Amino acid sequence: MMPLSLRFAARELRAGVRGFRIFLACLALGVAAIAAAGSTAEAFRQGLAGQAREILGGDLSVSTHQRRFSPGERAGLEQLGRVAWAVGSKAMAEAPSGERRLVELRGVSAGYPLAGTVGLQGAASVADAVAVRDGVAGAAVEAALLERLHLKLGDRFLVGNEPVVARAILLQEPDRLSRGFALGPRVLTSLATVEKGGFLAPGLPFAETARIALPPGASLEAGKAAVGKVVHGRRVRDRNDAAPGIRRMIDQLEYFLGFIGLASLVAGGLGVFGAVSAYLEVRKPAIATLKALGAEGALVRDIYLAQIGLLAALGVLIGLAAGAAAPLALGALVQDKLPIPALFAVYPWPLVKAAAFGLLSAAAFSLAPLGRARATPPASLFRSDLSGSLRLGPEIVGAAIAAVGLAALAIVTAPTPLAAGLMIGGVAVSFGLLWALGWGAAVAAGRLRSGAHGPLRIGLANLAGPHSAARTAAPAIGLGVALLAAVVLIQSSLLRQVSEIAPRTAPALVFTDVPGDRAQAFDAEVARAFGRRLTSDTYLRAPFVSGRISGVRGTPVDARTIRESERWAYDNDVSMSAIGPEPPSSGIVQGHWWPANYAGPPLLAMDVDVARATDVKVGDTITLSVLGRDIDARVAVLRKVEFGAFGASFPLVLTPSALAGADLRHVAIAKATKAQEAAVTRALGRDFPDVNVISVREQLEAATDLFDRVALAVRGAAAVAALAGLLVLAGAIAARARARVREAAILKVLGASRGQILAAYVLEYGLVGVIAGAAGVALGYAAAWPVVVKVFQAHWSMDWAGVAALLAGAAVFAGLGGLIAAFQALSKRPAPALRAD
Template identity: 70%
Template sequence: MNLALRFAARELRSGVKGFRIFLACLALGVAAIAAAGSTAEAFRQGLASQAREILGGDLAVTVDQRRFTPAERAAIERAGRVSWAVGSRAMAEAPSGERRLVELRGVSAAYPLAGAVTLESGGDLQQAIRPAADGAAGAVIERVLLERLALHVGDRILVGELPVEIRGVLVQEPDRLSRGFALGPRVLVQRQAVERGGFLQPGLPFLETARIALPQGVSPVEARKAMRKTIKDRTVRMRDRQDATPGVSWLIDQLEYFLGFIGLASLVAGGLGVFGAVSAFLEERKPSIAVLKALGAEGDFIRNLYLAQIGVLALLGVAVGVALGAAAPFVLAGLIPKDLTVPALFAVYPEPLLRAAAFGLLSAAAFSLAPLARARATPPASLFRRDVGARLAWSGETIAAALAALGLAVLSVLTAPTPLAAGLMIGGVAVSFLLLWWLGRLATRLAGRLRGGARGMVRMGLANLAGPRSAARTAAPAIGLGVGLLAAVVLIQSSLLRQVAEVAPRTAPAIVFTEIPGAEAARFDQAVAAAFGQPLTAGNYLRAPFLTGRIVRIKDRPVDRKSIPERQRWAFDNDVSISAIGAKPRGADIVEGEWWPADYRGPPLLAMEVEAARAAGLGLGDDVTLSVLGREIEAKLAVLRKVDVGGFGPSFPLILTPASLEGADLRHVAIAKADRAQEARVTRALGRDFPEVNVISVREQLEAATDLFDRLALAIRAAAAVAALAGLLVLTGAIAARAQARTREASILKVLGATRLQVLGAYVLEYGAVGLIAGVTGVGLGCLAAWPVVTQIFKAQWAVDWSGVFLLVFGAALLAGLGGLFATLHALAKRPAAALRTE
């Protein structure tokens, strides 16, 4: 071993010539994985470091559509110092008559317990929200509301029927991230102002939240458990600092895995570059290996000699990748806005870097040990004859390569947030890789058969493609895998963007109306029709009663949440929306059963969302008990239906027969299709006649979603392009490995009378065909991967971005063809005599 290391050190003195592609392929994949992990960890640490500020305290306790009872309030106040807040939605009306939906929030004098409220011009929040002398509520609001309603600080608006004086512009609240998605700009006032405005009446949608600062030394987990013993009502939600932002944390986990998976795929695609670089390196060392073997060197000595060199260079490539990945978050910190909603703590985190290094080393071992095994096992006579075409046999090196490949897969599954999804993705990449390799072999055989009927440069190009050193065997799988990943991302993005920007505006309502008084529903319909300037039909308007309730028993047994798959527990964990509809509505989308008659007066019947029902083992005729309006209703399941939340139809998970709720004073919701002018007219008209009705512009929400998705998709496409770059590196390595042989071939062809144009055409045809094969196959694989994601996971309509598909195929063929062109120009630049004299 000592002698092998001495020989290895002597050979390494010549530098890394011939290993540049090896280093680039390893560094690229490792950098992608390390960057994804380091950036995600920066956001996780940022969230963890500000968890108390994000939650607004050590504990947050929330009730929906009711106030805390005296007993609950007493238990909360015993736990520590408390800040109280109430929140509701209402329409804000400017003096000009313009109206917008806002998120109204009232806070107590102790707010905030943690962190600070930032106002645009500075100042104290509590001073800014003090009531005016005439009783108007003082408020701070977001700038977007000022701009939408053409307001200035000092102006007055109506929020519902509450007069509000604008005292400042709200920039940031410390606990905003923990409250989740908002439908409108925020308006912050005193808690008493929300109470005076009538927003906390029974039956209205509002939240009350208590945030608690615990005494020194009291654990949030222990305090939460102790409080739960006193407050047993499960509708009271409790969170501590460790659960401040569950939705954001989940999103970070998923993005890290997805971007890291792209990095892993880049490593796999670049693995062929590693394989090719090691093979080319050992090809150049054949005379040295032959001499050493002829002088008595054993196979183990040869293995140790070159394994030491490959190991050192692999460590160098991994180190470069880790350094780039560690630096990526700091580069990102300079690019992202300073007012980013999600806090980030940018630093060097060892755990994601070590994980990326492990991926890199396993990839290097999986792809470099096989050529080493071939060189070690080949006898010296064959090496002197330049014959290294022997088949691989099982040996220590090949077994180690297989174990390294298995290690890659196991490490991917163990570090993934969803092991099943990780296994499916890894299996998909493995199958795709094998398919691309097989298609490359098939292309060489097909080219060999077609060359007999071709002439001139086409025959030469086909002969090169069919040869034993054809780029179709090595470059095509790597390029195809990169194109496949990029195609999958492009196709998913185009389908979802089309869903948000085209399909949803066409099929979804433009406006949603909430808090419609049930007793005045008919007059409300007339007001909407008058504002629209056209009759209301089933195709452009739908109104129905709305309330919330909870499923408490199924088949006369209490709900067993643990027996229900996690994805369908939403229907049984919390209150869900319920309606009472008589005649079968448009868009009922019935899967099983038959809708009841419009005048049905019998025992309660229920229509339920089909996936939730099946997850709980429910079928037609089963009994379901609902807790609604303080009483329990036992209904028989009569209809199973699909619910399209984004469509124009009754998107209630549960629908009862109207007689089930007879006598209840229910508020209604309505949806409507309208153009921008109709939307503006109806918003103004309802401000006069129905000021308590909230008008939600779905169009604005879709436009905001489109903008957000565009920015997110750009980052994901950039990450996917890394895999395509790995494929191009493999192509470059294949070209570089054959540079000397190509020069000799070009010189022989020139001596035999071939023109420069014929030689150029032959090589461009060869490499262009490789790019075309890889591009078409990669796009096909991308379609196979994207289709289930779009249709089954996102439930969107499948749409192919043909321009993007064409650009990917054309780009792959063009770049590969240009690679062949440059390689040929380099070969033709040398004089035939000098090239033919070179060994």
């Protein structure tokens, strides 16, 4: 036997779901966005996990920097399993024509690769591509290098001073993702060729990696422990940690896109609230009849709760289907073009999470109207009064619990709960402010209408009415505009930072591996190529060395006790320099720079962010492991280092006497035009072929292109929230359609023309769009500014064109909504419309 409430609910649903179309659309849209973000991220995670061994190049990876593995270490590692050796360095490639280009040079042993395959065009295998023929080694090179140097397969070119022949085009390396970002095209050759070319000399910035394939059934943890006993000062990763940076980026992007979907659910919540309220208003006679016949309020609530619950489940299912299908469609379109392996399929957990978000959102926004219908007496219902005040009851308590659950689920499932809490709090505050603004706009319209005439007076009167679109649609539209505005403003500021500000403030060229004993000759060569005298505002050179902070105030550093975001300078080698006179734009925050001719005990200038990680103050002693020995230096200066700017961008700077006697290589930075860049690159090939020339301009152009691609996806996701706002606007128009028809009929009878009625409605909704758009832009500004200035530490710039487009779009779409409402109202003749009531 079916409960009475379910029987009544089933009978009413036989009429269809016409009144719940906006309800279903709002729920489905938000759920689809969350499900699509989670499913896509899971596809990338599964792709990484499924190819983890190939991405790492084995089961274990052990790396050393600026030194080779010793014979004892090699023997110990080879006892653990099959080993493939690889060395990596940066070098300048030069074509016979004189064209030069920085490349990522890599030499591999005969066992490479242990896992996966190397994609080659023009050679059958790696061994065939790198084999020595006629006394010249071969190499597999990326097509970009051939294009840049105007080479073809079979041509000979120089890498440093070592001649090689391009025998194959390098299409794919299985372990490329695990090695991170590359500054230039890749050149793959044999380990012996790199050794012969002198790229592994002491002091040069190279790295050697051993990739180990463990015997079947061997434990990863046992293997890592064994590596720790064999090699010291190493970095060890296993196949479960093949690409940690990419995995972290996927987590953060998933949450950000999912958060936009959640904001769409919140914005669409007004549509849910309005749809339920409008449906219950249509059902007022049935509710009044039931109550007059003795039905209790709980029965009435349960009847409509069952209907809303069933339709909410339907909306969630529609959203889940769309969200699950979206990644599959993406995979079918761009699977072969993705830089990250992805395994597109239907994954349960992202769908379960999206369903939970959808159901909680439906409960949070639909229970309040049910509480009002339950508590309204039959007499009020027969008088068509369903606008009584909300009272505390089980429905309100349930809505509050659902809202808290919605926020808690967002925080618990986020990769960084604190950031999630701040974002949820920001959306809640923004929603509250927009709601208050809508009410304030309605009150202001009521006061202003007395001084207005004609269509404007009618529009203001409608804005001030109890069913004003300023109250119902403005918060949702404003939240959608706020999200879009935040994305647009963040994107425009960061893009301007990369494409305009950075090229002006950053060096155009970076020179590395400058021989210290020929530094003066190098300066003269650069000056000749530039055709101008070198000055400190366009050219800087300094010694370069890398080392590790091994102790603070006499205590060894334990990187595990330092927050992960600040650990970078303590668990890896960092760049250092030895500078006498205070450099330009030194950024001193505390302390005083030493005299240019200082020759006493070692002093240190330290970046304030590095110092903050271990609470270092001026006067503290820092132990540095540099060039195989420990140096105790007293902190004399704390400085703010602007990494990437034109200056001494070293986290640590020592006094020159601390490294006296060491044969240090130098680095130099320069500002140059594109023509000067090409001239100096060619000129250095004659006398300084081992000096690497890094074009910052090219890297910025690549960053701009990558940023544009990511921003496109984020803008598309943010547009979902704006679409939710438009759905709410459509819901508000649909809910008031019957009342608008009667209102238009009365205005016609009183002598209003069609043009006046059309103008009144367009003004009403257009003003709602302007108010919501302006508030949304202001909230977007408030959200974007701290992200740009505090998080990314970039220069703020206002995208006035984007802001104007958002404001105009909000006003135009809202005005079109008013136009549609007016045409609906004017579509019926006055007499039938007035007799309908």
